[in-house]
Amino acid sequence: xxxxxxxxxxxxxxxxxxxxxxxxxxxxxxxxxxxxxxxxxxxxxxxxxxxxxxxxxxxxxxxxxxxxxxxxxxxxxxxxxxxxxxxxxxxxxxxxxxxxxxxxxxxxxxxxxxxxxxxxxxxxxxxxxxxxxxxxxxxxxxxxxxxxxxxxxxxx
Amino acid sequence: xxxxxxxxxxxxxxxxxxxxxxxxxxxxxxxxxxxxxxxxxxxxxxxxxxxxxxxxxxxxxxxxxxxxxxxxxxxxxxxxxxxxxxxxxxxxxxxxxxxxxxxxxxxxxxxxxxxxxxxxxxxxxxxxxxxxxxxxxxxxxxxxxxxxxxxxxxxx
DNA sequence: TATTGTTATACTCTATAACTATA
DNA sequence: TATAGTTATAGAGTATAACAATA
Numbered sequence: 120x121x122x123x124x125x126x127x128x129x130x131x132x133x134x135x136x137x138x139x140x141x142x143x144x145x146x147x148x149x150x151x152x153x154x155x156x157x158x159x160x161x162x163x164x165x166x167x168x169x170x171x172x173x174x175x176x177x178x179x180x181x182x183x184x185x186x187x188x189x190x191x192x193x194x195x196x197x198x199x200x201x202x203x204x205x206x207x208x209x210x211x212x213x214x215x216x217x218x219x220x221x222x223x224x225x226x227x228x229x230x231x232x233x234x235x236x237x238x239x240x241x242x243x244x245x246x247x248x249x250x251x252x253x254x255x256x257x258x259x260x261x262x263x264x265x266x267x268x269x270x271x272x273x274x275x
Numbered sequence: 276x277x278x279x280x281x282x283x284x285x286x287x288x289x290x291x292x293x294x295x296x297x298x299x300x301x302x303x304x305x306x307x308x309x310x311x312x313x314x315x316x317x318x319x320x321x322x323x324x325x326x327x328x329x330x331x332x333x334x335x336x337x338x339x340x341x342x343x344x345x346x347x348x349x350x351x352x353x354x355x356x357x358x359x360x361x362x363x364x365x366x367x368x369x370x371x372x373x374x375x376x377x378x379x380x381x382x383x384x385x386x387x388x389x390x391x392x393x394x395x396x397x398x399x400x401x402x403x404x405x406x407x408x409x410x411x412x413x414x415x416x417x418x419x420x421x422x423x424x425x426x427x428x429x430x431x
Numbered sequence: 432t433a434t435t436g437t438t439a440t441a442c443t444c445t446a447t448a449a450c451t452a453t454a
Numbered sequence: 455t456a457t458a459g460t461t462a463t464a465g466a467g468t469a470t471a472a473c474a475a476t477a
Contacts, residue, residue, distance in 0.1 A: 141337065147420060147427075148407075151311055151314060152311065153427075200447080203444075263426060271423075328466085355469090382477085
C-alpha cells in the first residue's frame with residue numbers, strides 16, 4: 120500500500136529512501152562507517168553538556184589514567200601529532216582540568232597531571248558515556264555486545 | 276626477558292605501549308573508532324591510485340547506480356549539505372566522470388549521469404575496495420564477517 | 432512560498448615544517 | 455645529533471547563510 124505522502128514524494132522524485140545504495144550496501148566498510156557515524160553523533164551530544172569534545176575527552180581521560188605522562192607520549196597514545204597535543208593541553212590547562220608540571224631531570228618535558236576538577240569532570244564524562252552506550256546499543260543483547268566487541272578487537 | 280631496546284625505552288619512559296588506555300578500553304565505542312580508523316586508513320590508500328577520495332567515490336558510485344539523480348537527492352544520500360555536493364559534482368564533472376544534464380519539466384534541477392569513463396573508474400574502484408576488504412578482514416572467517424555485518428546493521 | 436543549485440564564509444581537525452631549548 | 459614542546463600555516467571536510475532562478 121502506498122500512502123498519499125509516499126506518492127507525493129515519488130511524484131516529485133523527492134524521497135530519501137528512493138536512492139539505491141547500490142554496490143555500497145555490499146561493503147562491510149560502509150556498514151562500519153554508518154554504525155560509527157550513528158554512535159559518534161550520539162557520543163558528541165552526550166559530552167556536549169560537559170564542554171568536552173572527543174579529542175579533549177580522550178586526552179583528559181588518558182592523563183587521569185596515566186599521571187605524569189608527557190605530551191609526546193600523549194601524542195602517540197592519541198595517534199596525533201605533537202603540535203595538535205599542544206592545543207588540546209592548552210585548552211585543558213586553561214580550564215584548570217590539568218596542570219603542566221616540571222620533570223626533575225629533563226627540563227624539556229612536561230609531566231601532565233589532572234586536577235581534582237579534571238578527575239571529577241572525567242568521572243562525570245564516563246558516566247555520560249556509559250548512558251550513551253546503553254542507549255545506542257539497546258538493540259543488542261549482552262551476548263551480542265560482547266560478540267561485537269570481540270569482532271572489533273580482531274579487526275584492530 | 277627484556278630486550279636491550281625495551282630497556283632503553285623503559286628507561287626513557289618512551290614506549291608507546293606503556294600508556295594505559297584505562298577506562299577507554301571498556302568503551303565499545305572506543306573499539307569501534309579504532310576498528311573504523313584502521314579500516315579507513317587502508318581504504319584511503321586503496322583508492323589513492325585512482326585519484327578518488329571517500330567523498331568523490333561515494334558520490335560517483337551512487338550516481339552510477341542512480342542515473343539522473345539530482346544534486347539534492349545526492350546530498351541526502353551522502354548525508355551532507357547541498358553546498359558540499361556542488362564541490363564534489365564540480366570535481367567529478369571536471370574530470371569528465373559524470374555529466375550535468377537538464378531535466379525536462381524542471382529547469383532548476385540537474386540530472387546527474389556517469390560517463391563511460393566514470394562507470395569504468397567506479398568499477399575499478401569497486402575491485403580495489405574488494406581487495407582492500409579482503410585484506411583488512413583477513414583475520415575473520417566468512418561466518419564472522421557475516422556476524423559482524425549483521426551486528427553493525429542492528430546498530431544502525 | 433518552497434525548492435534547486437550556487438557562492439561566500441567560517442569552523443574543526445589534523446598535518447607539515449621550521450624554530451627554541453634542552454639532552 | 456636527537457628530542458620535547460611550540461608556532462605558523464595550510465589542507466580537507468563540512469556547516470551556515472544569503473542569493474538567483476525556477477516551481
